[in-house]
Amino acid sequence: MKVLVATDKPFAKVAVDGIRKEIEAAGYELALLEKYPSKAELLEAVRDANALIIRSDVVDAEVLEAARELKIVVRAGAGYDNVDLAAATAHNVCVMNTPGQNSNAVAELALGMMVMAARNMYNGTSGTELKGKKLGIHAYGNVGRNVARIAKGFGMEVYAYDAFCPKAAIEADGVTAADSAEALYEQCDIVSLHIPATPETKNSINEALVNRMPKGGILVNTARKEVINETELIQLMEKRTDLKYMTDIMPAAHDTFSSKFAGRYFTTPKKMGAQTAEANINAGIAAARQIVGFLKEGCTKFKVN
Numbered sequence: 001m002k003v004l005v006a007t008d009k010p011f012a013k014v015a016v017d018g019i020r021k022e023i024e025a026a027g028y029e030l031a032l033l034e035k036y037p038s039k040a041e042l043l044e045a046v047r048d049a050n051a052l053i054i055r056s057d058v059v060d061a062e063v064l065e066a067a068r069e070l071k072i073v074v075r076a077g078a079g080y081d082n083v084d085l086a087a088a089t090a091h092n093v094c095v096m097n098t099p100g101q102n103s104n105a106v107a108e109l110a111l112g113m114m115v116m117a118a119r120n121m122y123n124g125t126s127g128t129e130l131k132g133k134k135l136g137i138h139a140y141g142n143v144g145r146n147v148a149r150i151a152k153g154f155g156m157e158v159y160a161y162d163a164f165c166p167k168a169a170i171e172a173d174g175v176t177a178a179d180s181a182e183a184l185y186e187q188c189d190i191v192s193l194h195i196p197a198t199p200e201t202k203n204s205i206n207e208a209l210v211n212r213m214p215k216g217g218i219l220v221n222t223a224r225k226e227v228i229n230e231t232e233l234i235q236l237m238e239k240r241t242d243l244k245y246m247t248d249i250m251p252a253a254h255d256t257f258s259s260k261f262a263g264r265y266f267t268t269p270k271k272m273g274a275q276t277a278e279a280n281i282n283a284g285i286a287a288a289r290q291i292v293g294f295l296k297e298g299c300t301k302f303k304v305n
């Protein structure tokens, strides 16, 4: 059995070593494709792979068509919007994610971005503190919960809204459950996005919603760029010169954001929320173990298609 790790954004070496150990202990072979220059290399590499470990790498119908021997794809991470689930099902390929494994890393980055914005991008001027500020967590999943835990350590007042999480579960963590997304944005000085990219959430963070934020509002996006209505956010930030946008996913309209909103817009060059050795080890090894469990015992825990 051949397991291919295809990661355009490579894991830390220590994580690859850990993955290799798991795969070889099961008697399988590990192949590695990192930082590939184009899809052609991926199409070639998947040809004889029986299992595939990916990150944000796109696995579409063309890749699945080329991967004739493929039985399972594990997205080492949370969001699987980069995998064509219908095409995978049509090819009889099992798709899994590794929920929770990289969520602390993403949460730490979100808090780091909040500090950076509150301190005026570290430009030497007098900023503000997170202590006592109201933080709104938009979607209370694995990352949202970690953000809440860390934010409480900063002395923030933590609110959350999640259409799919019962209010009681939010309140059990000592977090105030908002009645709606609108109420969350109205109540909070900082909003941190943790919603997945789905047909329902795409473009949902729009002018009407963000405009509800109080003066000096900070929007932090460590989720997906697709959830932002970029045209409307640009329009709003032109009118509301008090708003800041911090993102770990470079917007399609990055040039516009960066030229118009210097000092109140920041993006990482490449999504790096999950780029820690710990998250790479956790997600990578979980992916390897899920593949072994599936191929040897038929275990389908974490299957998403």
Ligand code: 3PG
Binding pocket: 009, 055, 056, 057, 076, 077, 078, 079, 080, 102, 223, 271, 272, 273, 274, 275
């Ligand atoms: C996830 O969905 O797990 C995060 O967005 C991390 O993505 P990455 O593995 O591409 O860094």
